[in-house]
Amino acid sequence: MxxxxxxxxxxxxxxxxxxxxxxxxxxxxxxxxxxxxxxxxxxxxxxxxxxxxxxxxxxxxxxxxxxxxxxxxxxxxxxxxxxxxxxxxxxxxxxxxxxxxxxLSRPAIPGSELLFDIDTAEGAARLAGRLHGMSGFRAVVVGSGFTGLEIATELAERGEVVLIERADTVGPDLGPGPRPVIEAALTALGVEVRLGTTITAVDETGARLLDGTRLPAEVVIWTGGxxxxxxxxxxxxxxxxxxxxxxxxxxxxxxxxxxxxxxxxxxxxxxxxxxxxxxxxxxxxxxxxxxxxxxxxxxxxxxxxxxxxYVTCLDLGSAGAVFTAGWDRQVQLDGKQGKEVKDTILDVIHPxxxxxxxxxxxxxxxxxxxxx
Ligand SMILES: Cc1cc2nc3c(=O)[nH]c(=O)nc-3n(C[C@H](O)[C@H](O)[C@H](O)COP(=O)(O)OP(=O)(O)OC[C@H]3O[C@@H](n4cnc5c(N)ncnc54)[C@H](O)[C@@H]3O)c2cc1C
Incomplete structure (x- = not known):
């Protein structure tokens, strides 16, 4: 050939x-x-x-x-x-x-094979399967970049979500533009945010943080880049x-x-x-x-x-979505209007x-x- x-x-x-x-x-x-x-x-x-x-x-x-x-x-x-x-x-x-x-790049920590992810269709299917029929589950989401924020806000409708971020702000790579909208959405959805820490181990019942705190959870989802x-x-x-x-x-x-x-x-x-x-x-x-x-x-x-x-559109579950323009990510639309743009994007990427x-x-x- x-x-x-x-x-x-x-x-x-x-x-x-x-x-x-x-x-x-x-x-x-x-x-x-x-x-x-x-x-x-x-x-x-x-x-x-x-x-x-x-x-x-x-x-x-x-x-x-x-x-x-x-x-x-x-x-x-x-x-x-x-x-x-x-x-x-x-x-x-x-x-x-x-x-x-x-x-997805995975962490070398004890129990890392138990981590869930949404990097691939198989990963998303495994997570969907684990949560199927469960209500009131506890989820730990590690990483508050685009993927972490989208899965954390998506799951907040159905269970208790703790979002872990190593940096001292949510969405550190997203910059200050969309941060107020993101923080308001996390608060409205009841997502608990823990900054300045990460997980050091995972088992069937949850995750351990840097300071030794244990977070009980049915699923620990890794979104670390x-x-x-x-x-x-x-x-x-x-x-x-x-x-x-x-x-x-x-x-x-x-x-x-x-x-x-x-x-x-x-x-x-x-x-x-x-x-x-x-x-x-x-x-x-x-x-x-x-x-x-x-x-x-x-x-x-x-x-x-x-x-x-350059534009971005970040899904925020039932709190809508935030659409930004430019490399400094100036917010153009949020809430329901942002969500309409997100839904359109999810349609048009289909070839x-x-x-x-x-x-x-x-x-x-x-x-x-x-x-x-
Ligand atoms: C959860 C999630 C949400 C995202 N949300 C957004 C978003 O809202 N907006 C956005 O713009 N981007 C988003 N992205 C990023 C976007 O999906 C990727 O940037 C995009 O898929 C990259 O396309 P690609 O073709 O380069 O690679 P991929 O989509 O990774 O495709 C790579 C292909 O190469 C194949 N392959 C791998 N190894 C081999 C091999 N050895 N031999 C042959 N084939 C191989 C794979 O099977 C696959 O078919 C998201 C990503 C994730 C994981």
Missing amino acids: SGIVIIGGGFAGIWSAAAAARVRGDTDLNITLVAPNDDLVLRPRLHRLLPDWSRVPLKRFLEPIGVSHLRAAVTEIDTDAHRVVADDRPLTYERLVVAAGSR MRANLLTAQIPAERDPLGRLPVDRRLRVQGDVFAAGDVAAAVADGTGRHALQSCQFATPMGKAAGHNAAADLLGAPLVDFTPDP PLDDAEEILRQAGQQSNGVSG
Whole structure:
């Protein structure tokens, strides 16, 4: 096999595949997406604990646009030999797009295998299964970033929630803009917040904190941050602290290798700020990387990755949601209006299915109105 190989079946991988298919046109360029999963997982939906609602069959996106899906996990990348190994099978490539995403980084503490998470559809299903039919449960949520806040506020409707944060403020990485809205929501929902501490051990009955306090709980949920897939270590490039590969404005790492999504540290604006690990960036990065991998191979013009202005929308359970704009996260909407925006976002991240024309049309919509 040769042509374009894309590693990963997340947002970045599928949109790379579609953008490459669009550039391919009537040529006989092979495009193969390698991923072990049958479904794209819409990770931003996972905190609602409806794992099946978060799954999208890859077949219905890839087949109509003529992209092959090899159900396998890549274990080796050899950029000198232009080859990857997927489930013991070597595949050569002319252009490679690395889009293998991220995974939750877990703490090395006693009982860590008992921790719940909402990082994957399987993780969300395990948590939903544990809480099924339970009312009045106690949950400890560790970490008050986006994921921790979303699951803590989601569960507060149904049980008692304690939110643990190592820093001395809630949502330390979210900045002061949305904090008053977040704090008001946590108070309204009765979430108990413990700052300046973390968990040191977990067992079947709860968690222990730094000062030795025991918190009884039916579930302890870890949300302590994402790291880029370890496959990135096999590409000769200096990775950032999140394990991401440096890319130029065309999302090229080096030579024939492009990267997109949570594995790529792409410059996101004129000040040199980097894209965040989010589907908001993974989707346009995928489109640009796939376009460029195919265009590079076929001698067509490449596009720059210039993302749309940065926004966030944080779900706050029955307290609504907070929508912010800009890197300083100025609040634009909260409460019910914020929730309407959140629900719309959770709808629009679902890719079109079964309709080649629509998939390819959307693949051609690069960020900032650039047509690919
Ligand atoms: C709970 C939660 C809530 C979130 N909420 C938001 C939100 O509200 N807004 C937002 O913008 N972002 C949100 N994110 C982040 C967003 O989901 C990720 O940034 C996005 O999924 C990244 O897309 P990706 O394609 O780079 O990687 P991923 O979605 O991680 O997909 C990676 C793909 O690579 C495959 N893969 C992994 N290893 C291999 C291998 N060895 N070989 C082949 N394939 C492999 C995986 O199976 C998967 O198909 C959230 C994330 C989580 C976990």
